[in-house]
Amino acid sequence: MNVAGFFWQFLGIPQAEQVESVDLYWGASWVRAPWLLLGLAIIVVTVGVAAYYGRWQYVPSRRLRMTLVVIRTLALAALVGILLQPTLVVKLQRLNRPGLWFVIDDTESMSLVDRGSEPGENALGVAPSSGGRRLLPPAGNSEGQLTRSERVRQTFAALDPELVGQVENAFRVRVFRLHRGDGVDPLTVNLEDLARQEQWTSQFTADGPVTALGAALLDLNRKRGATPPGAIVLVSDFNHNAGIAPETVAAQLQTPLYCVGVGDVQTHDLAVDVQLPPMMKKDEKSVVTVAVRQEGFTGQEVTLRVFARQAEDNQSPSAVSSAASSSVGNEESISPHLPTSAAATEPKMNDPVGEVILQEVIRLSGPVVHREVPYVPKAAGQLVITAEVDRLPQETLTENNRIVRDTYVREYYVRVLFIEDEPSWEWRFIKEVFHRDPLVGPEGFRTYLRSADARVRVENPLFLPTLALPRRDFFTYDVVIIGDIPASAISRSMMEMIREFVTELGGGVVFSVGPRFSPGQWADTPLNDLLPVEIAPLTRLRESSFHPQRTPEADLFDFMVLGPNAEENGRAWDNLGKVVWYYPVVRVRPLATVLLAHPRDTCADGRTPQPLIAAQKVGRGEVIYVGFNELWRLRRKYGDLYYRQFWGQLIHRLAIQHALGADKRFVARSDRKQYRSGDEVRFSVEAYNADYRPLTEDQIPGGQLEAFLHLPAGTGGQTRKIPLTLLRPGQFEGRTTVFAPGEYRLEVHDPLTNRIVETSFKVSSQSIEKQQARRNRELQDRLASLTGGQSYDLPQLAELLRNLPQRREKETEIVQVELWNTWLFFGLVVGALLVEWALRKWLYLR
Known part of the structure; x- marks a missing residue:
């Protein structure tokens, strides 16, 4: 020295x-x-x-x-x-060792056994022997075949110890597992530990419910700190099925992604899927879209059956929330194992799956075969649609041969109230959109137009004569749109009702900002806390020509997705053209999500882009802020196509979170609509009187609400009594644990009307992870290409480690x-x- x-x-x-x-x-x-x-x-x-x-x-x-x-x-x-x-x-x-992060998929799809995995073989296709690095204990299923997770462990175990030592010396190794839907879990293991049986079984369980690659990449980006790692090795089957698209956030990593694929690229699989409208209307024709997907069975014929079943005595509007889980996003489904006889036996009309609305032998001529099934529901309530196809020989996965979706059939309509000062282009076109919308229609759309002639407001049923509405009338609405209107036009008591409407009853509010009255006028009013943004009281609009930009989070909101793919969605938003003004905000609220933003201007912190569209959950409801009332420009080239889709999906989103119709006064809900065996179910009941004042125990006979849970028919039709505890005035709750698969119904007695209000849910052992058996090689290659990395198959792991660039990072x-x-x-x-x-x-x- x-x-x-x-x-x-x-x-x-x-x-x-x-x-x-x-x-x-x-x-x-x-x-x-x-x-x-x-x-x-x-x-x-x-x-x-x-x-x-x-x-x-x-x-x-x-x-x-x-x-x-x-x-x-x-x-x-x-x-x-x-x-x-x-x-x-x-x-x-100094020159430091670069970071090397291993992210290993630990979801349920990693428990699948691929057809290419022969009994007794390891991931490299070589039978284990004592001549290698170490003897590996037998693993896999009862037939000796290895699961994907075990194949990954076998591959790490087969690595040359000298190569492992070189990697450990050249890189700072960290290991994460992909197990949950909102990020990754760091593990206290190194590269050497990944090859050990005891370490693997204690750290990896292959039971994660979803593969959320986008959320995982976002979490990795947050964990990188000031210095990103030199490389990330992602070991997965790349069957992304939840959350934000991984391509959207891949470029933010600033780190090459080396994608190691697990699972067969070509499989023999047959699957069925159902697309339902978020709601249907009684006695009106709707379309049920069925898609049959296949791999390896081109040219063969199968029988497709579709059934419709009305939930027994279902009168509860709370089943609307099931539409959110079954139609908006379609992330979850109930697909019990198809019995062997199901493919060969035609169900009878009194079968539990319901009436047959389609039975057709279809030829598998392409990767996807679509069928549109028209259906007219005859009764209001929860509607269950079941679709199934035959089981074929050599199928890798049979759980996805049958699927169950549910939606809600209504006798009423969504009620929308638009508060505006004078007719604007946005007001005109929104009025036309919802007049023709089957979910709203002329009966469901009402407006208060302050500048309208007094005689028109009295004679035309479309207009409200006054905003001084009694509680029992106002709370029947589902969505309120507040346009370019002065704050003085809305009384303080009305503002208090709007706030209660959102926070307590789960209603939806849209602030559609116009050029005449600044949104800062709401700063000293009860509506201020609802806004997703904070605006100074005397804010003036800012004139500048710009093209709004969608944020990565916009893909999580259905009304921001105007096309079936990214290309068409981009074309739809480009059609908006240049916006020439907006109101600048001081900051975005901590719980708000910006969906559309200014490309250049930022908030007071100098980092957050100025929001043009933002969303925020407030209490039990949701509020959308639209910082300019010129979305009508979406009609520029395509008419109502994208404009109608934006506002229609926005209103549907806000409405389905809110109990619809007059029955919203007494509503029973479960915290989810689909459960797995062993899950805890939480029930809640919202109870109000005719003026929507919360009910208390002293207003209920006996001082307590009781619920009755009807178990599935397979359990003998038993009924379980569940006490409901008062959490606060108007809010009651109960809990129970469910085990048997099937449909459950919960009934609660309304003490004021003596009606039985009901909600239902389903319990299944089927996982969304097992809906797709094939490895998504396209996504694997795309992620590697977007980040400057490379794509490998699992047997090439050693080659990948040898080829990793070992550049030391200057610090x-x-x-x-x-x-x-x-x-x-x-x-x-x-x-x-x-x-x-x-x-x-x-x-x-x-």
């Missing part, structure tokens, strides 16, 4: 390849000119010490006298330096050393004093 290195190590500074700069600062705040003070102190001390040894101490030798003067001056000057608190600031440049570090608080200063003072003491003893000085 050279002298410089020894000096830096003595000061506690880590070893570096290069020292860029060294600066000395003084930490004492009580002095303005430290160098001048130190110089004067040295002069004064030197003169004083020289006078002391020249006049009061006899030293026989002049050289010894000068030595004593220098030593004591040095000690006293060091003490003065300590008072000035000198601090050394050193800028170092700059700034180290501050308080010199006055180091061994250097301590040794200087004490050493000088000891040397002076020794010389004085030698000279017999006192």
Whole structure:
């Protein structure tokens, strides 16, 4: 080690390849000119010490006298330096090992056994033997075949120990598992541990409910800190089935993604899917779309059967929320194992699956065969649609041969109230859209137009004569749109009702901002807390020509997706053209999500783009902020196509979160519509009187609500009594655990009307992870290409590790050393004093 290195190590500074700069600062705040003070102190001390040894101490030798003067001056000057608190600031440049992150899929699809996995073979296609790295215990299913997760472990176990050591020395290895829908879990294992049976079984369970690759990449991006890793190795079957699209966030990683694919690329599989409208109307024709997907069975024929069944005595409007899980997103489904006889036996009309609305022998001429089935529901309530196809020989997965979806049939309509000052283009076109919308129609759309003639407001049923609505009338609405209207036009009591409508009853509100009245006018009103953004009271609109930009989070909101694919969706939003004005906001609320933003302007923090469309959950409801009322420009080339889709899906989204119709006064709900065996079910009941005042225990006979849970028919038709506890006025809750698969019904007695209000849910052992058996090789290659990485198959893992670029990362570090608080200063003072003491003893000085 050279002298410089020894000096830096003595000061506690880590070893570096290069020292860029060294600066000395003084930490004492009580002095303005430290160098001048130190110089004067040295002069004064030197003169004083020289006078002391020249006049009061006899030293026989002049050289010894000068030595004593220098030593004591040095000690006293060091003490003065300590008072000035000198601090050394050193800028170092080091080469660190790059990070290497392994992300291993641990979802349920990794428990599948691929047809290509032969009994007794490991991931490399070689039978385990004692001549390799280690003996591996047998794994897999009862037939000796390996699951995908076990094949991954076998591959890590087969790695050359020397290669593992090289990787560990060249990279800082971290391991994560993909197991949940909102991110990744860090594991306390290294590359060597991944090959051990005991470590693998304790860390990996292959039971994650969904493969959310987009959320995983977002979480990895958050975990990277200031320095991104050098490479990320993602081991998965890439069957993304939940959350944001991974391609959207892949470019944000700034790290090459090396994708290692697990599972067969070509499989033999037959699956069926059903698309339902979010709601149907009684005695009106709707269309049920069925898609049959196949791989490896081109040219063969199968029988497709579709059944419709009305839930027995279902009168509860709360089943509307099932539409959110079954139609909006279609992420979950109930697909019990298809019995062997199901493909050969035609169900009878009194079968539990319901009446046959389609039975057809279809030829599998392509990857997907669609059938549109018209259906006219005859009764209101929850409607269950079941579709199934025959089981064919050599199928990899049979759980997806049958699927059950549910929706809600209504006798009423969604009620929309549009509050506006005077007719605007947005008001005109929205009115036309919902007049023709079967879910709303002329009966469901009402508007308060302040500038309308008084006679028109009285005679035309479309218009409300006044906004002074009684509670029992106002709370029947499902969505309220507040347009370009002055705050003075809405009474404070009405604002309080709107806030209660959102926070307590789960209603939806849309603020459609116009150019005349600033949205800042709501700052001192009860509506301020509903806004997803914060706007200064006297804000003026800002005129600038720009093309709005969708944010990555926009894909999570159905009304922001205007096309079936990314290309058409982009074309639809490009059709909006240039926007020439908007209202700038101070900031975005912490719980709000920006969906459409300004391409250049930012909020007061200088980072967040100015929002043009933002959404926020408030209490039990949701509020949408539209920062300009010119979305009608979406009609520019395509008429109502995209405009109708935006507003239609937006109103549907807000409405299906809200109990519809007059029955919203007494609503029973379960926290989900689909459960797995062993899950806990939480029931809630919202109870209000005719004026929508919360019910309390003293208004209920017996002081307590009781619910009756009807178990599936397979359990003997038993009924379980569940007490409902009062959480707060108007809110009751109960819990139970379910085990048997099938449909459950919960009945609650309304004490005011003596009606039985009901909700239902289903329990299944089927997972969305097992809806797709084939590895998504296209997504695997696309992610690698977008990030500058490469795509590999699982047997090529060793080749991947050998080819990883081992470039060391240059890192700059700034180290501050308080010199006055180091061994250097301590040794200087004490050493000088000891040397002076020794010389004085030698000279017999006192």
